[in-house]
Amino acid sequence: MSKPELSLVMPAYNEEDNIELVIEKADNMARRLGLTYELIVVDDGSVDNTRKIAANCAKFNGHVKVVGYKNNVGKGFALRTGFYHAVGDMVVLMDSDSEIDLRQVTHYVEALKDSDIVVASKWHPLSTVGIPLFRRILSHGFNVLVKLLTGIRLSDTQTGLKAIRRKAFINVFPRLTVKRFAFDVELLALANLLGLRVAELPINIRMDSLFGSKDVWRMLMDLFGITYRLRVLRWYQRSLVNVVPNANPFEENCCSWANAESSVVGEESANK
Numbered sequence: 001m002s003k004p005e006l007s008l009v010m011p012a013y014n015e016e017d018n019i020e021l022v023i024e025k026a027d028n029m030a031r032r033l034g035l036t037y038e039l040i041v042v043d044d045g046s047v048d049n050t051r052k053i054a055a056n057c058a059k060f061n062g063h064v065k066v067v068g069y070k071n072n073v074g075k076g077f078a079l080r081t082g083f084y085h086a087v088g089d090m091v092v093l094m095d096s097d098s099e100i101d102l103r104q105v106t107h108y109v110e111a112l113k114d115s116d117i118v119v120a121s122k123w124h125p126l127s128t129v130g131i132p133l134f135r136r137i138l139s140h141g142f143n144v145l146v147k148l149l150t151g152i153r154l155s156d157t158q159t160g161l162k163a164i165r166r167k168a169f170i171n172v173f174p175r176l177t178v179k180r181f182a183f184d185v186e187l188l189a190l191a192n193l194l195g196l197r198v199a200e201l202p203i204n205i206r207m208d209s210l211f212g213s214k215d216v217w218r219m220l221m222d223l224f225g226i227t228y229r230l231r232v233l234r235w236y237q238r239s240l241v242n243v244v245p246n247a248n249p250f251e252e253n254c255c256s257w258a259n260a261e262s263s264v265v266g267e268e269s270a271n272k
Helices: 019-033 050-060 075-085 102-111 133-150 183-193 213-232 235-239
Strands: 006-012 037-044 064-069 090-094 117-121 128-130 161-165 198-202 204-206 262-265
Touching: 006 019, 006 075, 019 037, 019 050, 019 102, 037 050, 037 075, 050 064, 064 075, 075 090, 075 183, 090 102, 102 117, 102 161, 102 198, 117 183, 133 183, 133 213, 183 198, 183 213, 183 235, 213 235
Parallel strands: 006 037, 006 090, 037 064, 117 198, 128 204
Antiparallel strands: 064 262, 090 161, 117 161
């Protein structure tokens, strides 16, 4: 199989009820784009049959690659892991919980012609959103804090669909430190510092699950950590000073940040 032009990265944690259907939908969508592609499922230490089901899909579909590690670390860590394994010039970061209408991904890929990153927004005027009231309040409140603390001027940072140009972010991902849900904020904060082109697009999404108080607290702590590194330490600014355009830091030490050994399923079938 020729080198993929598009990489779809899906982190998954205990998604045994959804993962097979989501892989099928993502695969069907990708085929319609007319691009060479790969679909990378990152098992974030699931304790159910998520990895087994995804690996079975990889046996019968050469486009599917499964990456996994033993312990649950977080969505941000899983996305970083998936980005490292991605080879496409365009990379789509997407949730695997079946809440998003994947048919819209085609618009995000097309928008990369004029953007470095395309961000889904629940609060775009053209979005269709089903979300519990409490989670809606949390989302708006968190976004207000993000704008005040980081200067990111987007209506939504947290929706689980983003498309990026790999070349634009090759030097960004090694500088990301957040392992869980506030990963998106850190990613966009660095994109903002680098002056990358950002676009927001509408999304059709239905969100039935609720955030626990522990998750909310972790997000806030991660946001304050990002703010401290951005505003006080200016750590991000200093880390980007000597960035060499188009250099690939992964070639020297691709897994220096990893604290768990990963395994890959599907590479052999992808090369057949």
